[in-house]
Amino acid sequence: MAVLGMGYVGLPTSLALREAGFRVLGVDISERRLRHIEAGSVDLLDRDRPRLTRALESGQFGLTTDLRALEAVDAVLIAVPTPVDHDLNPDLRAVRSACASAVEHARAGQTLILTSTTYVGTTRDLLVEPLRERGFTIGEDIHVAFAPERINPGDALWEQAAVPRVIGGVTSACTDAAAAVLAATASKLHVVSSVEAAEFTKLQENTFRAVNLAFANEMAAAAGFYGVDPVEVIDAAATKPYGYLPHYPGPGVGGHCIPVDPYYLLTPLRDAGVASPVVENAMASVAGRPRSVADRALDITGSRGIADANARVLLVGVAYKPGVEDFRESPALQIAGRLAARGAQVSYHDPLIAEVEVEGAGVLHNVAAPDPSQYDLVLVAVVHPGHSYEYLADAEHLLDATYKTSGGKVRHAL
Template identity: 40%
Template sequence: MPHARIAADLLTAITDKRAKAGVIGLGYVGLPLAMSIAKAGFSVLGFDIDPGKIDAIEEGRSYIEAVPDAVLNEMVKAGRFAATTDFLQLADCDVIAICVPTPLTKHRDPDLSFVENTCRQISKSLRPGQLIVLESTTYPGTTEDIVKPILETSELKAGRDFFLGFSPEREDPGNRDFETSTIPKVIAGDGPEASQMMQAFYGSVVKTVVPVSSTATAEAVKLTENIFRAVNIALVNELKLVYDAMGIDVWEVIDAAKTKPFGFMPFYPGPGLGGHCIPIDPFYLTWKSREYDQPTRFIELAGEINTAMPHYVVEKLAEGLDRRAGKALSRSRVLIIGLAYKKNVPDIRESPSLRLMELILERGAEVSYFDPFIPEIPRTREYGHLKGRRSIDWNSEALATFDAVLIATDHDSVDYQALANHAPLIIDTRNAIARRQIDGGTIIKA
């Protein structure tokens, strides 16, 4: 079939919503995206290597907070969404979105194995007239230098037989003010025809699309967003250390500073960075920048500061126990409040709470945790030895058995007044007690 006909037929199918979409990776990014595409009127087939996710979807059980059971069931019953582990069915899809993890290796280098393996799977059934979109966060050049060559091992050519694009995910777990369809979507295509198809497809799914000139630019946009946050969080974490030494409350400083109606944006300190983006994405750029002999001093310094925060918190804990209770950390029982990386979500990816737990254990203390969203620690890549630990039952008697409580995540549903009433010592890394104007107990901000 001539190239012009291939492009025209795909664009028409997208415009008429006859195109079938495939979403690879049904996690925090992929499942909400699949729902948004289905709600826009397209037929969607989801792909995942985890049979448990497929079973849950077929049973109408959503495992992602941003996707209510009712929405999932509605799309399934309407015939607009189904899920499978059979990647050969990718041949049936006209548009394929790749939403797989892009973690770091132990040496903090990019791990693109999930993207590469997915592209190899796609290449096995790639056919003329498909649009392949990478949504996974990565360094500039990945779509052009990694994704395209793997797909072209099929002997089909990008821009002639199939089309290629990049559109970074912008999910924010726990944020009820936005959903996938209402967050502006940055898009880029590999060539003018791919760009036109990207605009037609995502323009039908989300309220606002933001086209940029190249896939590398779109990849850089996502990194810039998260580097901005990582650097500013590192700045307030460093200010926390400086102001603490001066006897100044950094949270009070920030609350006062943010009353300025221009020129200031509030960021808040914490016990370290967590989540699927901020602790990881900056290092994708620092790694790529070495190819161009360009230093990334700001980014690397921010990483050092944020990575050091759990150590600082544990030192404040040990100091508080020694001064307030006359007890060594090695002989103490410590309760961590919050295992999730941010409040009000059941997400422990890169959570600093896991590192805090590990450091406290290394110091010889007994440590437990309470998290209403995470009843049991699942297996993780770096903290497999913590798997199986369970959240304690919440009651005054249990709270009183601990020598210190460390607030690592400030879930709204926690009874902080009960905590202040029964815990002999509280190390508060989130300003949770003072923010709620709770009296009682010995509170140390860290």
């Protein structure tokens, strides 16, 4: 079988399939990405690195950029990015291209499974109808299903195989064919009635998280007004065994899912004139959070008589979430960009990331051993597990947007 797309979803999926006994072909348009996989120089959990080594040494895991190779496999899983553009509109180029390639090289007897988070109707629009135009009968000579991925990068607790997998086929035969592929890679399979139900399931999951994270940030501000610790309150509320699920405040929502996926729900609804005010307001809050954190930081320095152009800010953490080396879609970089746009002098410390490019500030390099006392403000954006942050005790002024650290001679609230 083949996995089309060797990113943070496609690679772990390939490793899971290989361990389940399948011969796996990883297909990606990026030769550079494939060379990094072969060298083992990719961002993986510690437990996945031996799995990658075993897969590469097995002779049963191949890598190629040749899309014609899809013709030789019995099943194709499509796992490509579905981002948004600068205007927060869904960017469908990767999924359109991947689905078109799968259709072009499809043959009778194959099972095609789309796993990328996308708008409701994608599977029919980009796979089912084009396959029918090629003369295939869905559910008879070829099978099509949607089974959303549920990988949480950097999460060592919930490995992929421990998480149930949702499957929706175009027909019952399609569902059965997809289940035969995925059964060994998940703790259980949850079958829904259609591809549309499966597509909507993933959008509901991630929109739920976005809405609740926006709520957590709002409640943190309210807790600050009353002079109580928001994390203490959340932990206390979480002792209730029903009706409550803890979400914690932070500097913003990063990564490829939570700040992105809800727009694959909202955009078609807006186009159809369907109102979704709760989600709309939550996403506006999510999108604006990094800017508000940056502005609060310069409010703090400004209150001490330091002009924005003279403010020296140390940003602690630039990854998009704790425990990962990935800084794409990072709220910390949005914070840095906003600080730079207002003229501040920005430095950063992140033990996992050697350099980053910040709009308005150029390429910044990690300050390996920062002296917090040399900065007008230390702004904590990401705290990585397994690393010491005792040095924050020397910060004259500290703004902790993670609500997770101690230290700072004067601590400021968001």
